[in-house]
Amino acid sequence: MKRYDIVVVGGGPAGLNASKVASSHGYKTLLVERDERLGGILNQCIHNGFGLKFFGEELTGPEFIQKMLEDFENENLDILTNSFVTKINKGRVEITNAEGVQKIMCKAVILTTGARERTAGGVSLLGSRPAGIYTAGFAQKMINHHGKLVGKKAVILGSGDIGLILARRLKFEGAEVAGIFEIGKTSAGLQRNIRQCVEDFDIPLEYSSTIIQVVGRERVEGVWVAKVDENRNPIEETKRFVECDCVLLSVGLIPETELLKKQIDFFGGSANAKVDENRMTSLDGVFVAGNSLHIHDLADNAAEEGEIAALGAINYINNKSQQKTFDVVCDNNISYCIPQIIHENAQNIKLFFRVKSKLKKAKIRVTQSGETLVEKFCPAILPGSMQEVEIKKCGKGELKVFVEGARE
Numbered sequence: 001m002k003r004y005d006i007v008v009v010g011g012g013p014a015g016l017n018a019s020k021v022a023s024s025h026g027y028k029t030l031l032v033e034r035d036e037r038l039g040g041i042l043n044q045c046i047h048n049g050f051g052l053k054f055f056g057e058e059l060t061g062p063e064f065i066q067k068m069l070e071d072f073e074n075e076n077l078d079i080l081t082n083s084f085v086t087k088i089n090k091g092r093v094e095i096t097n098a099e100g101v102q103k104i105m106c107k108a109v110i111l112t113t114g115a116r117e118r119t120a121g122g123v124s125l126l127g128s129r130p131a132g133i134y135t136a137g138f139a140q141k142m143i144n145h146h147g148k149l150v151g152k153k154a155v156i157l158g159s160g161d162i163g164l165i166l167a168r169r170l171k172f173e174g175a176e177v178a179g180i181f182e183i184g185k186t187s188a189g190l191q192r193n194i195r196q197c198v199e200d201f202d203i204p205l206e207y208s209s210t211i212i213q214v215v216g217r218e219r220v221e222g223v224w225v226a227k228v229d230e231n232r233n234p235i236e237e238t239k240r241f242v243e244c245d246c247v248l249l250s251v252g253l254i255p256e257t258e259l260l261k262k263q264i265d266f267f268g269g270s271a272n273a274k275v276d277e278n279r280m281t282s283l284d285g286v287f288v289a290g291n292s293l294h295i296h297d298l299a300d301n302a303a304e305e306g307e308i309a310a311l312g313a314i315n316y317i318n319n320k321s322q323q324k325t326f327d328v329v330c331d332n333n334i335s336y337c338i339p340q341i342i343h344e345n346a347q348n349i350k351l352f353f354r355v356k357s358k359l360k361k362a363k364i365r366v367t368q369s370g371e372t373l374v375e376k377f378c379p380a381i382l383p384g385s386m387q388e389v390e391i392k393k394c395g396k397g398e399l400k401v402f403v404e405g406a407r408e
Contacts, residue, residue: 002105004028006028008029008030011038011112012112015040016038017303017306022076022110024074030080033081041114041137046060050063052300053304068303080097083097084096084097090284108285112292112309113257113259115255116256118254123249123251125249130217151175151245154244155180155211155247156247164189181206186383191384206225209226211224211247212239220244223242255273255295265281272338274341326398337401342394346393360406360407362404369395
């Protein structure tokens with residue numbers, strides 16, 4: 001039975017950086033990737049917008065991965081592609097590939113398996129199930145990897161970043177985008193993608209709207225759409241028919257943590273693992289980073305989080321004594337925060353969180369034992385934009401995060 005110090009599961013930006021950091025520090029590391037090549041979802045993201053934070057230059061997805069792979073391999077790093085991790089336990093990982101089943105002993109595991117797209121069943125999309133209903137990520141892969149256009153006239157449900165970028169890609173390929181329909185009052189995507197992908201190409205984007213029925217037998221023929229009220233219920237008198245031959249779903253990503261289900265604590269019944277500032281879960285020696293922990297706006301941030309998890313795993317292996325832990329408590333304007341646990345006297349930690357609704361003239365405040373550690377002002381905060389706050393040093397007691405502002 002092979003033995004490693006650290007096993008990294010998933011070869012996207014977070015996994016690549018975690019592997020590089022761990023192995024470059026002299027720890028025997030195994031990187032396991034289910035695809036035939038490393039890079040994860042970024043291999044199909046041929047648009048630019050990557051790398052500004054991590055490399056200081058604007059890159060496409062494949063260029064970002066290629067740059068990460070420069071000087072990547074070393075004597076302390078083994079790589080398995082076309083391999084699936086089927087089981088994770090404390091100190092042991094089970095891998096299946098063409099050679100059969102392998103059992104690997106290790107001192108720490110870092111899960112960087114990314115996220116999966118929410119499907120039609122996940123949003124209770126009504127109507128028939130003809131050909132032509134795809135997730136945005138699948139449609140993107142068909143166009144960018146295989147040169148196959150998924151339709152000539154598309155309707156996009158949801159306004160996540162993948163859907164916004166896909167709308168522009170469809171226009172580049174000569175297809176028509178009949179509309180993007182977002183059930184919320186604001187977009188789930190970044191403002192730059194709304195400007196560069198939607199507004200610059202005159203693509204209709206309607207808020208407080210949704211698809212109430214898909215129409216078609218063999219192939220999608222169109223959809224019924226309608227405005228929604230404050231409770232997100234369709235308003236009958238606003239419904240109208242929109243002709244299209246494909247429906248593309250950009251309705252959210254779910255962290256891929258199935259391998260750890262029933263083994264670790266999750267945050268508020270979600271798929272987000274509960275972690276400390278080192279990204280260690282409630283199962284000692286098991287860490288989670290990247291989109292498998294929470295959905296990042298930027299691949300750059302996911303890569304940085306891979307380093308946090310790798311350094312956390314190294315500290316764990318070295319049995320560095322940890323102080324008492326305290327919870328991170330958020331007010332009602334915040335949907336979630338990473339990490340949810342901090343150690344006493346933790347230094348140079350970053351808090352990542354999203355708000356539930358748009359807030360204008362917002363103030364972010366972090367306190368501990370009645371002392372204000374950080375205070376930050378923002379003209380506006382949107383749910384689609386991840387907020388980041390750095391704390392130089394924590395003390396004792398619960399860390400409390402407050403966001404105040406005027407709701408729209």
